[in-house]
Amino acid sequence: MAKITDRIKKPEGAEVRRLISKGRLTDNFWKYVERVSGERSLRKFLWQGLIFTLFSSFPTVVGSALRGGAYKGILGSVGQNCLIEKNVRFIVPQRIFLGDRVFIGENSSLSTMAPHGRIEIKDDVQIFRGSIFRAGQGRILIHESVFITENVVLYGHGDIEIGKYSGLGAGAKIFSGEHIFEDPSVPIMTQGGRGNKVTIGSDVHVYASAVVLSGVTIGDGAIVGAGAVVTKDVPSYSIAVGVPAKVTGKRSETKSEK
Helix, strand or coil, X not given: CCCHHHHCCCCCCCCCXXXXXXXXXXXXXXXXXXHXXXXXXXXXXXXXHHHHHHHCCCCHHHHXXXXXXXXXXXXXXXXXXXXXXXXXXXXXXXXXXXXXXXXXXXXXXXXXXXXXCEEEECCCCEECCCCXXXXXXXXXXXXXXXXECCCXXXXXXXXXXXXXXCEECCCCEEECEEECCXXXXXXXXXXXXXXXXXXXXXXXXXXXXXXXXXCCEECCCCEECCCCEECCCECCCEEEECCCCEEEEECCCXXXXX
C-alpha cells in the first residue's frame, strides 16, 4: 500500500507557512518584528519590548496595578483600574482594547497577528490564568461582566462574540474557523481555512472542557454541559450536553432580564 506521503502533491503557487523562513537571518528578524509588533518598525518593536520587559514579570498585586497604567501607551486602549498579572503576553498590542476593571490572569496570551485581527474586552471582565485568545482574520468581542476561568482558548479565525454575564468554565474552547481539507492529495495546511462567526448570547454558561465549533450560535440563557462538543445552534434557555451536543431540556420559563 502506498504511503500517504507518496500521494501528496504541492499545489501550484501554494506556500507552506513558516515561522522561520529559508532566508537570511536579517529577513527572519524583520519577519519576527512584524509578527510581534504588527509592522516593520524597529522603534515600536524596541519600545514595546522595553515596557513589557520592565513590567511583565514584576510580582505582587502592586505589579498587577502598575501594568494597567504602563500598558496604556502600548495597547489600543486600557480602561480604569485594570489588573494584569505577571507574564501576560500581548502580540500586536495596538489592536487589543481593554475596558474598565478588566482582570487578566498570569500566563495568559492575547494575540492579533493577522492583519484584521482585533480583541475588544469590555468592562468588568475577568480572565483567569493560562487563557489564550488568538484573533485570526476576525474579531474577538467580549461584552461586560463575562467570567472566564483558567486555560480557556478562543480562536477567532472568524468573529467570536460573547454576551454580557456569560461564563466559560476551565478548559473551554471556542473555534470560529476550520481548515479546508477537500483535496486529499494536497497538504491540509496549504488549502487555507474558512471562518464562521461564533455567537454566545448573554447569561450563557459553558461548563468545563466544552468545545464550541465554527458557525454556532448559543442563545441567551443557555447552558452547555461539561465536555460537550457543540456543532449546531443551541436555542435560548436550553440545556445541551454530549458529543455531539444535543438539547436535553429547558431552563425555567421564568427568565430574568439582564
